[in-house]
Amino acid sequence: MSTRPKLTISDDDKRDKVRAHYGVIALGGGCGSAPSSAASTCCGATGGSSCCVESGPSSEFGYTKEELRSLPEGADLGLGCGNPTAILSLRKGQTVLDLGSGAGIDCFLAAKRVGLKGSVIGVDMTPEMLAKARENARKAGLKNVEFRLGEIEHLPVADASVDVVISNCVINLAPDKGTVYREAYRALRPGGVLVVSDMIATRPISPAERADPLLWTSCLSGAIEASEVTSLLERAGFVKIRVEPRVPQRPSRSRKDRTTPAVVPADVRARKPGA
Numbered sequence: 001m002s003t004r005p006k007l008t009i010s011d012d013d014k015r016d017k018v019r020a021h022y023g024v025i026a027l028g029g030g031c032g033s034a035p036s037s038a039a040s041t042c043c044g045a046t047g048g049s050s051c052c053v054e055s056g057p058s059s060e061f062g063y064t065k066e067e068l069r070s071l072p073e074g075a076d077l078g079l080g081c082g083n084p085t086a087i088l089s090l091r092k093g094q095t096v097l098d099l100g101s102g103a104g105i106d107c108f109l110a111a112k113r114v115g116l117k118g119s120v121i122g123v124d125m126t127p128e129m130l131a132k133a134r135e136n137a138r139k140a141g142l143k144n145v146e147f148r149l150g151e152i153e154h155l156p157v158a159d160a161s162v163d164v165v166i167s168n169c170v171i172n173l174a175p176d177k178g179t180v181y182r183e184a185y186r187a188l189r190p191g192g193v194l195v196v197s198d199m200i201a202t203r204p205i206s207p208a209e210r211a212d213p214l215l216w217t218s219c220l221s222g223a224i225e226a227s228e229v230t231s232l233l234e235r236a237g238f239v240k241i242r243v244e245p246r247v248p249q250r251p252s253r254s255r256k257d258r259t260t261p262a263v264v265p266a267d268v269r270a271r272k273p274g275a
């Protein structure tokens with residue numbers, strides 16, 4: 001029997017592993033609750049620069065202490081890699097869609113900004129996460145937030161129905177990123193904006209790394225390079241595209257860097273033409 005690592009894993013398998021991984025985290029209450037085989041892996045092996053930060057100091061990713069204090073208990077699982085609501089000016093009355101809403105952290109912050117005349121929709125494919133987010137909204141008594149079960153590749157929202165699409169450390173986990181961006185474009189009204197915090201790769205990721213479920217679910221090996229993000233957004237129809245890594249990207253020749261997926265957090269913005 002061959003012991004060579006698998007070089008391929010189907011898109012459905014990847015989604016199943018991601019769903020299982022974040023289901024465990026939702027039930028356990030945070031990043032540290034990933035199964036032992038995946039010790040520290042929802043946070044990636046990069047010591048806090050990936051999908052989440054162990055012990056959850058989300059303030060490192062741009063959330064103010066006031067924002068974190070204002071959240072319902074359990075909404076911040078420390079799974080993000082940025083603060084998309086901080087890098088755009090949400091206005092009262094807007095409709096916001098959060099791709100991969102987790103326990104609801106960014107939906108709750110957006111809900112405050114858009115007020116009762118606005119609304120926020122969180123979409124997540126993991127039923128345990130969805131249940132947690134809905135419970136958090138109920139506890140906080142928030143009436144302008146709803147959470148829908150669904151894959152971000154097939155968004156459960158009408159065409160041209162939202163003003164802003166946000167997402168935090170999720171799109172790297174999706175096997176078909178082109179479809180995700182096309183769906184975001186479809187959901188946005190003309191003139192609407194996409195604001196995403198996500199991990200991007202600083203070097204090509206090998207097929208073996210892409211096929212490693214632990215690296216994938218850890219937000220390490222699903223990331224693509226900035227130029228690929230730009231090209232997928234362009235192909236979806238977006239304009240005014242900006243992909244800005246939040247840490248310097250330096251090509252490295254060290255052996256370790258060639259064997260560990262190199263990813264950095266980045267802010268991505270784009271606009272749907274029109275209006």
Ligand SMILES: C[S@@+](CC[C@H](N)C(=O)[O-])C[C@H]1O[C@@H](n2cnc3c(N)ncnc32)[C@H](O)[C@@H]1O
Pocket residue numbers: 015018019022051052077078079080081099100101102103104105106123124125126129150151152153167168169170173174175
């Ligand atoms: C790293 S967590 C981030 C959660 C949240 N955005 C936050 O910042 O706390 C990734 C979330 O995205 C969801 N997710 C991953 N891939 C998805 C997909 N293809 N469709 C819908 N949800 C997805 C997972 O279930 C999980 O809740």
